[in-house]
Amino acid sequence: MKRVNVKAILADADLRRKLMVSTIQATQAREGIETTAEQADRAYYVVTEGEMSAFFNLEPYRGGKLTEGDKRHEMFVRSLDALGRVRFDVPRRDFATIDGAPLAYKQLSLVFALFRENPTLGEHFASVQGGMNSTESERFIRYRWEVMSGMRKWMSFSKGGAFSRFYADLDLVMDWTDSGSDYKDVVKEKYGSASRFVKSEAYYGKPGITWTEMTSKGLNARRLPEGVIFNCKGPCAFPRAEEDADYLLAVLNSSLAQMLMNCLTSRSYGSTYVARLPVPDASRDIKSSLKSMAIEIFNAKERWDIGNEVAGTFQLPWALRRDLLCDEELFGKKLDRLATIEQGEQTHIRSIYAKLDDEVYRIYGITDSARKLIEGVLGERPPEVLWPQMEGKTAEQKRMEHVWRLLSYAVKRVLEADDDGIVPFNAVNGEPRLVERVRHELAELFPDRDASQVEVEIVNELNQTVKGYRRCASLDAWLDNAFFEYHCGLYKNRPIFWHIASAQGTARFAFGALIHYHRFDRNRLAKLRATYLRDAIEEFRREASLADKAGATADRLEWQAKLEEAQALDVKLQAIQEGRHEGAEGGDRDLRILTPWKTSEERPNGWDPDLDDGVKVNIEPLQKAGVLRVAKVV
Known part of the structure; x- marks a missing residue:
C-alpha cells in the first residue's frame, strides 16, 4: 500500500485553492452544469478574494529605433485571456497591503501572499523605532577622533550613513552629558519643545539593528551595538528575543526582503515601512542557519576593518597584519598578498550571501519560477564589498x-x-x-x-x-x-x-x-x-x-x-x-x-x-x- 505524505500535502501553499476549484467543478457537475477548471478558478477568486484588478505591462513593447514597431496594442489583446509577462491580476483586497505606499502592482502580484501568510517585523519580532530628529549638529555632534574623554559624555551616534549591509563602523559621537540636558534645553528654547526632536529615548544605548533611511541602493541593515544614540536617518529595530537578532539581520538584507520593501516604498526606508515587512517565524534550525551566515559576513567585514586607521576597532594597517602576512616578505610581495586576501575574502562573503538568499527564498516558500520573476523585477543588486572605502577602485x-x-x-x-x-x-x-x-x-x-x-x-x-x-x-x-x-x-x-x-x-x-x-x-x-x-x-x-x-x-x-x-x-x-x-x-x-x-x-x-x-x-x-x-x- 502506497503511503501518503500528509505533511507535504498540507505544506502546499496552494492547497486551499486546489480543493476549492475541484469542489466547485464537482458541485456544478451534480447540477448538470459543465464547468472548466479555468471557470472554477475564476469563481474561486470571486468568492474568496473579491474583485480582481488587471494591470498590463506594455512598456517593453512600445518600440524604438533599434527594435520593431509599437506592438502594445497586439500584446494587450493577446494578454486578455492569459496571465504572463504582460498581464498581472491582483485581488483588490491585497491593495490594503500597500495602503499609503507607491503603487507597485507588478511587485505585489508576485509576492502578495507573503504579506498575508507571515507576521510583520513590527508585530511579532521587534520594536521598530524612528530616531532622534537631530538639529544643532555643529554644536553637539563630532567625529569620534575629534574629542577626548573629559568633562563631557560623548556617546556613539548612528546617522544612517553609506550603503553597507551587516557591518558598518560608527564614526560619529554626540554630546549626551547629563542625558542630553544641554541639547534638550537648546532645542526647547529655539523650537519650543524637546520632545519633537528627542524621540525613542527609552531605546538609546540598547543593541539592535539599524539601516539607512534614505538610499537609492536599497535596504541595508547592520548591527547596532550597545551604547548608541540613533538618528531618524538611521531607524532601528530592537528584537524582542535576543536570539532573533542575527536571524532578522539575515532576512532584512536578503533580496526577497528588498522585493517586499519595494511594494511598500521606493527609497525611503522609514520605521513605519520597515515595520510592515512580513517575516516568517522559521524553525529553530533555519534561524540558526541564517544567523550563522549573517555572523560570518559581519565577522569578515569587521576583521578587515581593524586595518582601517579611522575605525573604532583599528589595530594595525593591513600591510602590518602579521596574521595575514609574513614578516620576511619583500614589501611588494606583501602588497600582492594583500590583494589576493582581499579578493578571496570578498568572494567568500559573496558566496555566503548567495546561500543566505537561497535560504530566505526557501523559508518564504518561493518557487524557482517565482524567484526568477522576482529577480527579473529587482534587477542587479549591490554586491557584498569587503573594503567599502575602496569600492570601485582599481x-x-x-x-x-x-x-x-x-x-x-x-x-x-x-x-x-x-x-x-x-x-x-x-x-x-x-x-x-x-x-x-x-x-x-x-x-x-x-x-x-x-x-x-x-x-x-x-x-x-x-x-x-x-x-x-x-x-x-x-x-x-x-x-x-x-x-x-x-x-x-x-x-x-x-x-x-x-x-x-x-x-x-x-x-x-x-x-x-x-x-x-x-x-x-x-x-x-x-x-x-x-x-x-x-x-x-x-x-x-x-x-x-x-x-x-x-x-x-x-x-x-x-x-x-x-x-x-x-x-x-x-x-x-x-x-x-x-x-x-x-x-x-x-x-x-x-x-x-x-x-x-x-x-x-x-x-x-x-x-x-x-x-x-x-x-x-x-x-x-x-x-x-x-x-x-x-x-x-x-
Whole structure:
C-alpha cells in the first residue's frame, strides 16, 4: 500500500485553492452544469478574494529605433485571456497591503501572499523605532577622533550613513552629558519643545539593528551595538528575543526582503515601512542557519576593518597584519598578498550571501519560477564589498592605498609618542627631522628587514603613477606634499595632525612642523614660536650672514628668502596667538576662535581652544591666517 505524505500535502501553499476549484467543478457537475477548471478558478477568486484588478505591462513593447514597431496594442489583446509577462491580476483586497505606499502592482502580484501568510517585523519580532530628529549638529555632534574623554559624555551616534549591509563602523559621537540636558534645553528654547526632536529615548544605548533611511541602493541593515544614540536617518529595530537578532539581520538584507520593501516604498526606508515587512517565524534550525551566515559576513567585514586607521576597532594597517602576512616578505610581495586576501575574502562573503538568499527564498516558500520573476523585477543588486572605502577602485589604487596607510600610521606613531606633540620638518631645537623619525618607525615596524631596503621598496611604490595619488620620488616628498592632504581626506576633513608651514601648496617651505591638535593649546603655540620657529629663524639669519661674508651671493639670497618666509610665518602665528581681529566679525581678518554657540564673553581670549568645540571651529583661525600646508581643510 502506497503511503501518503500528509505533511507535504498540507505544506502546499496552494492547497486551499486546489480543493476549492475541484469542489466547485464537482458541485456544478451534480447540477448538470459543465464547468472548466479555468471557470472554477475564476469563481474561486470571486468568492474568496473579491474583485480582481488587471494591470498590463506594455512598456517593453512600445518600440524604438533599434527594435520593431509599437506592438502594445497586439500584446494587450493577446494578454486578455492569459496571465504572463504582460498581464498581472491582483485581488483588490491585497491593495490594503500597500495602503499609503507607491503603487507597485507588478511587485505585489508576485509576492502578495507573503504579506498575508507571515507576521510583520513590527508585530511579532521587534520594536521598530524612528530616531532622534537631530538639529544643532555643529554644536553637539563630532567625529569620534575629534574629542577626548573629559568633562563631557560623548556617546556613539548612528546617522544612517553609506550603503553597507551587516557591518558598518560608527564614526560619529554626540554630546549626551547629563542625558542630553544641554541639547534638550537648546532645542526647547529655539523650537519650543524637546520632545519633537528627542524621540525613542527609552531605546538609546540598547543593541539592535539599524539601516539607512534614505538610499537609492536599497535596504541595508547592520548591527547596532550597545551604547548608541540613533538618528531618524538611521531607524532601528530592537528584537524582542535576543536570539532573533542575527536571524532578522539575515532576512532584512536578503533580496526577497528588498522585493517586499519595494511594494511598500521606493527609497525611503522609514520605521513605519520597515515595520510592515512580513517575516516568517522559521524553525529553530533555519534561524540558526541564517544567523550563522549573517555572523560570518559581519565577522569578515569587521576583521578587515581593524586595518582601517579611522575605525573604532583599528589595530594595525593591513600591510602590518602579521596574521595575514609574513614578516620576511619583500614589501611588494606583501602588497600582492594583500590583494589576493582581499579578493578571496570578498568572494567568500559573496558566496555566503548567495546561500543566505537561497535560504530566505526557501523559508518564504518561493518557487524557482517565482524567484526568477522576482529577480527579473529587482534587477542587479549591490554586491557584498569587503573594503567599502575602496569600492570601485582599481587594483593599482588599492595597492597604493595600502602604501599610504602604512606611512600614515608611521606618522601617527611619531606624533603620539612625541613629548609635546610638535614634530618639526627641520632639524631644530635639538630634535631630529620628521623624516628621520618616520624612518625610525619603519625600522621598528619591520624588525626582520633592512630598514634602508624597506624604504627603497616603499619609495618604488610611491613613485608609480596611480590616479588619485600624488606621485612622490622620496619619503621626504611624500611627507612634505602628500601627507597632510591625504590625512585631511582620511579623517573626513576633521584632521587631528596639522601641518603648519611657511608656504602652502607644493612649494618648498622654509619651516614646517606637524602638530598634534589634541595637545596644541596656548602653551604649545607659544613653544612652537619661541623654540622651534625661533631656532629656525636664527639658523637662517646665521647662514645668510656666513654666506654674505664668504661672498656667496646666491647662497645669501636663498638663506635670506628663507629667513623672511619664516619671519612672516611667525607674524601670522603671533596674530593667531593674540586672537587679532579687524573688520567684520567672522571676516577673513578675524583670527579669533569664534565658537558660534558661545557668547563673546565665553569665547577664548586668543589661542586657547576647547577640544569639545571640534576641529571645524578651532582650525579656522589657522586657515584664515594661511599657515596650513593645505589652504582649505574644512
